[in-house]
Amino acid sequence: MKGQVLVVDDEQETCDLLEMGLVRHGFKVTTSTNAQRALELVAGQDFDVVLTDLSMPEMSGLDLCERVLGTRPNMPVVVITGQGSLETAIGAIRVGAYDFITKPVDPKLLFLSVSRAVQHRRLQDEVKRLRQAVAEGDAESQIVGQSSAMRRVYELISRVGESDASVLIHGETGTGKELIARGIHARSRRKDGPFVAINCAAVPHSLLESELFGHARGAFTDAKAQRTGLFVQASGGTLFLDEIGELPLDVQPKLLRALQERKVRPVGANHEIPFDARIVAATNRNLEDEVYEKRFREDLYYRINVVKIDVPPLRERGGDVLHLAQHFLKQFAQRNDKPTLELSTTGAEKLMAYNWPGNVRELENCMEHAVALARFDQITVEDLPEKIRAYRAERFVVAANDPTEIVTMDELERRYILRVLSLVGGNKSRAAQVLGFDRRTLYRKLERYGAAGATPDKSEPSAPPAAS
Numbered sequence: 001m002k003g004q005v006l007v008v009d010d011e012q013e014t015c016d017l018l019e020m021g022l023v024r025h026g027f028k029v030t031t032s033t034n035a036q037r038a039l040e041l042v043a044g045q046d047f048d049v050v051l052t053d054l055s056m057p058e059m060s061g062l063d064l065c066e067r068v069l070g071t072r073p074n075m076p077v078v079v080i081t082g083q084g085s086l087e088t089a090i091g092a093i094r095v096g097a098y099d100f101i102t103k104p105v106d107p108k109l110l111f112l113s114v115s116r117a118v119q120h121r122r123l124q125d126e127v128k129r130l131r132q133a134v135a136e137g138d139a140e141s142q143i144v145g146q147s148s149a150m151r152r153v154y155e156l157i158s159r160v161g162e163s164d165a166s167v168l169i170h171g172e173t174g175t176g177k178e179l180i181a182r183g184i185h186a187r188s189r190r191k192d193g194p195f196v197a198i199n200c201a202a203v204p205h206s207l208l209e210s211e212l213f214g215h216a217r218g219a220f221t222d223a224k225a226q227r228t229g230l231f232v233q234a235s236g237g238t239l240f241l242d243e244i245g246e247l248p249l250d251v252q253p254k255l256l257r258a259l260q261e262r263k264v265r266p267v268g269a270n271h272e273i274p275f276d277a278r279i280v281a282a283t284n285r286n287l288e289d290e291v292y293e294k295r296f297r298e299d300l301y302y303r304i305n306v307v308k309i310d311v312p313p314l315r316e317r318g319g320d321v322l323h324l325a326q327h328f329l330k331q332f333a334q335r336n337d338k339p340t341l342e343l344s345t346t347g348a349e350k351l352m353a354y355n356w357p358g359n360v361r362e363l364e365n366c367m368e369h370a371v372a373l374a375r376f377d378q379i380t381v382e383d384l385p386e387k388i389r390a391y392r393a394e395r396f397v398v399a400a401n402d403p404t405e406i407v408t409m410d411e412l413e414r415r416y417i418l419r420v421l422s423l424v425g426g427n428k429s430r431a432a433q434v435l436g437f438d439r440r441t442l443y444r445k446l447e448r449y450g451a452a453g454a455t456p457d458k459s460e461p462s463a464p465p466a467a468s
């Protein structure tokens with residue numbers, strides 16, 4: 001089939017004639033003698049071309065063309081005009097018609113014009129598809145991993161990419177939060193704008209405000225010239241606030257104000273500057289706990305946490321460990337202009353057994369270390385750091401009282417939670433942190449296991465209220 005054409009003419013006879021001519025050339029044709037009905041058809045179906053007569057009683061072909069393009073900007077419209085009426089032909093092109101043909105309609109010209117329009121449409125679609133594929137490739141090709149835990153993250157990246165909503169990325173250190181923030185930027189309409197990152201924990205407290213908001217000349221002793229803050233620098237793009245949980249309490253209201261007003265006041269200035277940056281923040285802390293402990297403002301928390309992405313720790317990503325290991329081996333080989341080394345089976349087993357407290361960053365360092373030490377064309381156990389070679393999975397410790405005992409996963413979890421709780425002296429916040437749960441999840445689990453009061457912790461108030 002050559003393409004789907006919608007023919008619009010108030011005379012049924014003309015519709016039939018045009019349909020016959022087009023069907024003979026392999027097009028699929030729908031006809032309408034009513035322009036309003038034609039618009040409804042266009043709204044519900046993706047035609048390759050609309051072919052319309054110019055003069056119709058209830059709506060002119062030009063009006064129809066304009067309205068079709070209003071809803072379907074990529075749909076080519078070919079207008080059939082009266083003979084010799086150059087002005088109307090120009091008018092048709094002006095309102096965005098793809099082509100015009102004059103009456104009486106020459107079947108050959110009709111076929112040529114409609115074929116070109118269909119081809120144009122298909123090319124447009126192909127370009128769009130390729131652009132999208134390139135954008136997706138760029139954003140995700142660097143993020144390695146196919147585990148279901150990571151696939152959920154990719155889905156969120158692509159869903160939030162399209163909006164301007166603030167995103168909070170939560171995950172342990174080294175899980176790839178910055179990479180994900182870059183992925184969100186690359187998938188957004190702001191991708192051609194700047195990606196500006198600041199690590200809130202790394203900038204000295206005294207300089208943080210001036211970094212974020214800028215300062216006026218002479219605002220403080222060293223301020224010899226005025227400085228544009230990162231909010232304004234990130235305009236048109238994305239501002240990545242890494243380790244937002246470390247933001248000092250006195251800077252938090254200023255940040256909140258900036259986010260609410262979409263304006264910043266540089267330090268020492270008496271004017272405000274608008275900015276247009278999308279905010280993506282990251283933290284390895286449990287901000288709900290921080291809010292509960294009054295170390296993080298609740299209003300700021302809700303402002304930055306419109307969408308939350310929880311990045312799974314590496315130990316929960318199964319075979320991704322090996323995909324990532326291969327990825328880093330390839331990367332280091334390329335960097336050092338060497339052939340890529342393979343992982344030996346025993347080496348791979350050791351990597352899979354380790355619990356990766358430093359997550360992907362730790363694995364990256366480990367592979368760099370291994371490449372530097374490798375003597376053969378394989379990475380063997382001997383090339384891995386001592387802590388990985390010596391690691392014994394702790395999960396056996398829980399049921400170790402009786403090595404022959406087999407317990408359910410629920411029971412194993414119950415024992416493990418209680419064990420962690422006792423190791424941290426009954427402090428539920430700390431236990432939740434170690435276990436990688438939020439406090440409410442821990443309370444829920446303890447209740448489920450009938451162990452809510454097992455290790456009473458009088459110093460702690462009850463669980464924090466649900467966050468939206």
Ligand SMILES: Nc1ncnc2c1ncn2[C@@H]1O[C@H](COP(=O)(O)OP(=O)(O)OP(=O)(O)O)[C@@H](O)[C@H]1O
Nearest residue numbers: 142143144145172173174175176177178179360361
């Ligand atoms: N899924 C992944 N695929 C490929 N490389 C990754 C992946 N995740 C992380 N990395 C790499 O691991 C390193 C650490 O990642 P990144 O800095 O994004 O982590 P982070 O969570 O922001 O760390 P921190 O909490 O310490 O700020 C980087 O070199 C990054 O390129």
